[in-house]
Amino acid sequence: xxxxxxxxxxxxxxxxxxxxxxxxxxxxxxxxxxxxxxxxxxxxxxxxxxxxxxxxxxxxxxxxxxxxxxxxxxxxxxxxxxxxxxxxxxxxxxxxxxxxxxxxxxxxxxxxxxxxxxxxxxxxxxxxxxxxxxxxxxxxxxxxxxxxxxxxxxxxxxxxxxxxxxxxxxxxxxxxxxxxxxxxxxx
Amino acid sequence: xxxxxxxxxxxxxxxxxxxxxxxxxxxxxxxxxxxxxxxxxxxxxxxxxxxxxxxxxxxxxxxxxxxxxxxxxxxxxxxxxxxxxxxxxxxxxxxxxxxxxxxxxxxxxxxxxxxxxxxxxxxxxxxxxxxxxxxxxxxxxxxxxxxxxxxxxxxxxxxxxxxxxxxxxxxxxxxxxxxxxxxxxxxxxxxxxxxxxxxxxxxxxxxxxxxxxxxxxxxxxxxxxxxxxxxxxxxxxx
Numbered sequence: 001x002x003x004x005x006x007x008x009x010x011x012x013x014x015x016x017x018x019x020x021x022x023x024x025x026x027x028x029x030x031x032x033x034x035x036x037x038x039x040x041x042x043x044x045x046x047x048x049x050x051x052x053x054x055x056x057x058x059x060x061x062x063x064x065x066x067x068x069x070x071x072x073x074x075x076x077x078x079x080x081x082x083x084x085x086x087x088x089x090x091x092x093x094x095x096x097x098x099x100x101x102x103x104x105x106x107x108x109x110x111x112x113x114x115x116x117x118x119x120x121x122x123x124x125x126x127x128x129x130x131x132x133x134x135x136x137x138x139x140x141x142x143x144x145x146x147x148x149x150x151x152x153x154x155x156x157x158x159x160x161x162x163x164x165x166x167x168x169x170x171x172x173x174x175x176x177x178x179x180x181x182x183x184x185x186x187x
Numbered sequence: 188x189x190x191x192x193x194x195x196x197x198x199x200x201x202x203x204x205x206x207x208x209x210x211x212x213x214x215x216x217x218x219x220x221x222x223x224x225x226x227x228x229x230x231x232x233x234x235x236x237x238x239x240x241x242x243x244x245x246x247x248x249x250x251x252x253x254x255x256x257x258x259x260x261x262x263x264x265x266x267x268x269x270x271x272x273x274x275x276x277x278x279x280x281x282x283x284x285x286x287x288x289x290x291x292x293x294x295x296x297x298x299x300x301x302x303x304x305x306x307x308x309x310x311x312x313x314x315x316x317x318x319x320x321x322x323x324x325x326x327x328x329x330x331x332x333x334x335x336x337x338x339x340x341x342x343x344x345x346x347x348x349x350x351x352x353x354x355x356x357x358x359x360x361x362x363x364x365x366x367x368x369x370x371x372x373x374x375x376x377x378x379x380x381x382x383x384x385x386x387x388x389x390x391x392x393x394x395x396x397x398x399x400x401x402x403x404x405x406x407x408x409x410x411x412x413x414x415x416x417x418x419x420x421x422x423x424x425x
Contacts, residue, residue, distance in 0.1 A: 085205040158204035159212040162197040169190035
């Protein structure tokens with residue numbers, strides 16, 4: 001099994017895609033649980049998403065440390081863009097309740113490592129950057145189909161496309177992680 | 188520079204797509220459905236009027252049964268344990284939840300939900316309470332309290348809130364019926380919100396956005412042009 005995954009790019013894509021979809025859909029169902037159970041399930045879900053990156057070198061995931069300041073600054077820029085519509089609507093940046101903030105950080109880091117990290121790298125091996133950007137965006141949108149009403153999926157897809165294009169343009173995952181954490185803490 | 192242009196294009200596309208749906212992109216932590224407002228705030232977009240709810244509770248051997256009344260849109264749920272009501276001489280107890288068709292603005296309090304009138308055909312038994320849950324929108328700050336009044340004109344009194352609740356809901360215990368809403372005292376800043384620039388939020392955010400994007404994007408673009416590839420490229424190859 002492992003040798004098939006090592007030698008076949010398509011098998012890696014299928015395995016990672018199936019895994020992250022199952023974890024994300026489980027997370028969407030788990031948030032219906034009352035109170036602390038939902039928070040615990042979300043934190044575990046975020047950690048489970050991070051497992052998708054096992055076996056990938058940090059550099060292939062975009063997790064290098066060179067020019068870290070710029071990467072972090074870029075992440076802040078992405079975060080500002082992601083929360084701009086909500087902030088402009090309400091005149092304030094709404095913040096999650098404290099209990100959920102921990103879960104939001106875990107899930108946003110896990111999602112970036114899974115979608116723009118492992119899945120992006122696997123798709124890039126299979127079909128290059130276009131396949132990685134389009135494929136990771138499609139899977140990201142599909143993964144949110146259970147947790148979001150259909151009307152929101154356009155915004156979800158556009159956010160995924162923006163984050164994937166940053167991953168491609170800057171070959172960086174630190175920025176998307178920081179931006180995603182900022183957005184999830186606010187919304 | 189081509190990559191920077193594509194990124195800016197993606198950012199503009201996102202802003203357009205997110206502006207079409209309130210509150211924009213969110214990752215499943217917010218309410219799964221839009222809040223139905225009596226008086227929608229300007230940023231709410233399309234609005235459906237809030238629903239009412241009705242429940243008939245059986246009285247078995249003089250003890251009111253356990254049950255929950257809720258509005259059809261799920262924005263209010265009130266749960267009763269066995270024996271919650273003083274049910275002497277009754278075979279059923281009717282509970283009604285009706286959204287007030289106006290939006291009171293009592294001094295010193297900002298409501299973040301509609302005001303709901305909850306009535307029952309029997310009062311709660313002495314020492315008994317019901318569990319009240321109000322859902323609120325993430326377009327509004329996290330409420331610090333649930334408020335109760337016997338009349339919409341007031342006076343409104345805080346009855347607190349429980350610490351642990353599902354996302355974007357506020358729970359409390361009630362020992363009498365009347366009018367209920369969740370909110371926060373206006374004397375203190377709205378809990379859990381960061382207000383920017385005294386209402387001039389959009390221009391400030393746009394300005395910050397431009398500065399940050401330029402600060403972040405230009406150096407990266409220059410590095411790429413000078414070196415042909417960034418250290419990140421080399422890390423990825425490595």
